[in-house]
Amino acid sequence: MPTLYSGYMGKVVELDLSSQTTRKYPWTDEDRRKFIGGKIIAAKILSDLLTGHEEPFSEENPLIISTGPLTGTGVPCSGRFNISALSPQTGLVTSSNCGGTFGLFLKKAGLDAIIIRGKCAEHTWLEIDNGRFTFHSADDDGLWGLNVTPSQERMAALLEEKWGAKRKFGQMVIGPAGENLVLYAGIASDERAAGRTGLGALMGWKNLKGISVTGNHEITVASPEKNKAWNKKFFNILRNHPLTGKQMPRMGTAGLVSPMQMRSMLATRNFSAGQFEHFDKVCGETLAEQHNIVNKGCVSCPIRCSRTVNLDGKPVKGPELETLGLLSANIENDDLELVLRLNNELDELGMDTISCAGTIAWAMEANEKGLWDNGLSFGNAEELVQTIRDIAQRKGIGDELALGSKRLAERYGGEDFAIQSKGLELSAYEPRRAVGMGLGYAVSNRGGCHLNGGYLVIVEGLGLFIDPQTPRAKADITMMFQDLMEAVAAAGQCLFSTYVFFPSILITRPNGPVTTVLNKALPHTGGVFRAINKFPLAIQMHMPILPHTKAFENATGMKMKMGDFIRCGERGYTLDRQVSVRFGVGAKDDKLPKRLTDTPQDPNNPSTKVPLDTMKKTYYQARGWTQEGRPKVSTLKKLKIV
Amino acid sequence: MPQVHVILLGLFRLDSGLHEVSLEADKVKDLYPQLLEKARERNPQTTVTKADLDGCVVLVNGRKSRKGAKLSEGDTVHLMSPVCGG
C-alpha cells in the first residue's frame, strides 16, 4: 500500500515458493507508525500468520526479510536488514540482523519486505529485479553444495552473463550447513551473516540456496536538507566518540577479550571459569599485532568495526569477540591462527560460530565426564576443522553435533552444563560476573543472545562499572536497553550506533568523579528506569544521547520522539514474546543452566552466580507480564497489540 | 619506592607498543610519566599522550582501582583503554 511517509518503499510482497506466485501483503501507514520496520514489522506479520501449531520446518513457516525505513537513506549505520521466522533451533519466534548491502538493494527493488512461504520443489535460487521474481535451478547452475564465497561468486557471474553488464546487486546465500539442515546454520550476505537461530536451515529446508536482488528505485527522504545536515552531525558524533570513533574502528569487538578476562567474564572451559590462562595469546591486541588488520565496514557506516585479517597470506574476515572467545578460552585453545581458520571455515560452511562453538564445548565436557564418547576434549582443537566440516555434511559425530547442545543434553544428559537458553547457545560473556546479562540471556526472545538480552555487560564492567553482582535495577535497565535496541534495529540501524548513548566523558574519564558517582548510583535508580519504562510517552523530545530519533523524523516525516521510539521497541519486544507464547513459551523457559545459577564462579564468593529468580520476578513486573512470563491483556492493550 | 609490574591493554598497548614493564612508583598516577617516557624511547614519533592514560581503566592486582591508589611492592597494575561491545 502506498505510504505518506518517506524512507519506505510502500510495498510488502508475499512470495509462495510452492506455487511461484506473489501477492501484495496489506500494510498500512498505521502499521508503519506502530511497528516501524525491520524486526518489528516481521513480528507483526508472524503474529498475523502463526497460530502456535506450525512446525519450524513446514511450508507454513514464513521466512521474512525486512528492511527499516532508514535502510539506504544515508543515515549513518543504516545498512542493516532483518530476517525473521520461527526458528528451527528454538522453535520460537526469532530474528537475525545482518549488515552488507542486501537491505539497500531490496529497497532499490521497491520492496520494504518479502515474506517467503512454501517450499521449492527443487533446489532453487531466486532473482529479484525491481520486484520481478525469477526462479533459477541451483542444481543446473552448479550452486547447490558450494560454500558461501564460491556461491556468491558464482551467482554474480551468472547474473553478469545474463545481464550482459556488471549491474550492482545484493545477495544472500546459505552454505552446505544450511542445505544439510544443521540446526544452527546461518545466512550469509557478502561478508556479513545473519548467523543466529538457524535461519539458514529454514532456507535450506525450503530448497532455496540464495537470493539476489537489484533495482533502480530511488529511496527518498522527507526533508533532504535537514536529513543531510543531521547526518553530518550524526557522523561526527559517531566519529568523535571514544567507542565508535576509536575503539570499534581499531579493534572491533575483538578488543573485548582482555577487559572480559580482567573482569572474570571471559567464558572459559565451557563456562566453568571466567578467566583463561593464555588469554594474551588470543586477545584482540595480539590479533591486531600479529595479523595485520585493516578495518572494514557495512555500507553507510562510519564505524567500520569489521576487520580483515591475514590468514595464510590471504585476507579473510576476522573473528568477532563471541567467536574469538568461544573458539579459544571456552574450549581451552590458545592457538590464535587456528581460531582464524575455524572462524573462516564456519563462515564458509555457513553456520553460526557461537552455537557451533558452544555445542562443541558441551560435547568436550560430556566426553570428559563419560556421558558421550565422541573423541573431543578441551585443549585439543587441531582436529576441529574436520569436525565442523563433518557437522556441515552431517557425517559421523557431526550429524549429532548439528543438533545443538540442548537436544544433545536431552539425549546424553549433562543439562546442567549445556550452556544455552531456549535452545540457543550463550555468547562469550560469562554471566556469573555480570548478572544482568544473565537475566538477559534467560529472558531473551531469541534464547541465549547477548543483544536481544539487553546487553547489560556494557554497564556491568565493560563501558561502565556498576556492581556486576547486584540484582538491583538490572531488570529495569535490561528492559529499557532491550526496547531501545529493538527500535534502533527496526529502524534499520546498527545496534553499535547506540554506544553514543554513553556520553564521551564517562568513557574517557573512567576514574573521574562523574563516572564514579554514576557507577555507584545506577543500581539505586531502578525506580527512574521503571518510571521511564512505564511512561515513555512522557518524553516528547529528542535527547542528545539518542540522535537516532531526529534522524528518523527527518528521513520519514513521521513523528518519533524518544518516548515514541522506546514505546515502539517495547511493542516489538512484547509482540515477539506474545507470538512465542502461542508456542507455549513461559517463565519455565526463561532459564539458564544450573552451572550459572547454582554454582558460584568463585567458590569463595557466593555472590558470583546469577540470582535469576529474583531478577525475573522484577523483570516480569516491569514488563507488565504475569509471573508465568506471559504479557497481560492490559499490557497488550496498552501497547495496542490487541 | 615499591616496584610494580605494569601490564598494558587495549589501544594504549597498540599505540605505544608497550606490553609489560616493571616500574617503581608510590601511586598509580606516578606511573604515567614513566610510561610516556618509555613509549617515547620506543618510538620518538609516538602519538600516545597523558590523556590516553587518563582514559585507561586501572586495575591493581585484578581489582578495579583508581589513579590515586597507593601501590605496594610486587603489585600488578593493569591499564586498559575503554571498550564497548559486540
Added chain:
Amino acid sequence: MAAYSITDKCIGCGTCANSCPVGAIRGQRKALHSIDADICVRCGLCGRLCPKGAILDELGNRTTRIPKKSWAHPVFEETCAGCSLCVVSCPKNCIRIGDPAYQGDTHMRAILSHPADCIGCGLCVKACPIDAVHLEKAASEAKEPAQT
C-alpha cells in the same frame, strides 16, 4: 521508475548501447534504440555520448553531447567517513575505500581508483549522505586562469 529515454532522432549508431554501464539499452543497428526503464540507473552517459542529441533525461529534458575531456570527476573531501555508499552507487566500479595511511589508521576515505573509467555521472555525489564529494573538472581541462 523514471528513466532516460530515446527520441526518434536516434540513428541507431549503437554508441549508447555499447557504453551503457548497466546494459539497459537495446536496439538493432541503424534502427531506433530504447532504454529499459527498469534497469536504467540515470547515469546520463548515453546523453553525453549521443551524436544526435536523441536522449531525454528522466525529466524529459533533451541532453547534449559533452566531449570526454570535459567530464568532471569526483573529488573526496577530508570529511569523508568511508561509509562506501558512493562505492555501491558507482555504476562503473571506479570508486573504492582507500588503504590505511599507516598501521592502525582508521580514517580511510573513498578514492577514485579508476579515473579512466569514471563517466562523471555524479551518482556518487547524489549518494553521499554528508556532501563529502563533489565533481571537478580535471585541472588541465578547467578553463580557469592559470594559478600563479
